[in-house]
Amino acid sequence: MGASDWTEIVGATEGVTDAYTAPPDLNECRLHYAQIDERDASVTLSFETSAFPSNPPAAWTGKEYNTVEFYLKFTGVSKLRVTGWIFSARDARVTLRVHGDERVGVTVEAPGSHLEFMASTSFLARMRSYLAASE
Template sequence: MTEDNDWPELRALYGTGPLPDPSTCTLFHVHIDERDTSVTFGFETQQLPQHPKPEWSDKPYNTLAFWIEFTGVADLRMSGIRAEAERSVRIAGGNTAEGLRVAVDSDNRSIAFSATASLVSHTRVYQQGAL
């Protein structure tokens, strides 16, 4: 993740601390919406926020899931469709006039595209495994 991708939705949860880096999070969801020319990735991390939402306080959790929606997608290229553990996530650029270049690569599969903007569209917490 570059510093330009300082998503306000995550910044509100993490304050001045470091945001989760998508390249170190588990990518568990990919949704391509050709009607809205968008791609949404779902990530999960055990890097918990310093400022959780009040509604999260009444339940135990050890994992945060967040979804990044990329809009104005162009030049979409895909190879393969299975999720793999060994992959890299690169988000270059930021929400600027130049836009973003996004790529997820593994040994046999990849997805790459350009986008005009990105936003964190949803967050939730849950308990994964035992505490």
């Protein structure tokens, strides 16, 4: 399953699937950050995209937004492995896969950076839009 099919793997993605006809491909988004929380065995990945939805939430209508940020939270994390982590990971390749026991395998790779883990649950934790400065 490709990175553009991630809404079929991650649970509770209605915010994205209601707003987008086709959800943004994770590999075309910038990885804003990765947060590992050992207290509740979770990993949160935040992505940014300039691909604005065709059906944005009503609260976004009429605003000058040009960037969407969404957070995917993975809980019940096990088999966590991090091998290096550098700034270029923002342009990482993200792979999600379902395992037979309904667990989600996640791999985030960029030159000099590698993050890999298994999660028992995953969901869209937050989605917001804002006006980002031009680069």
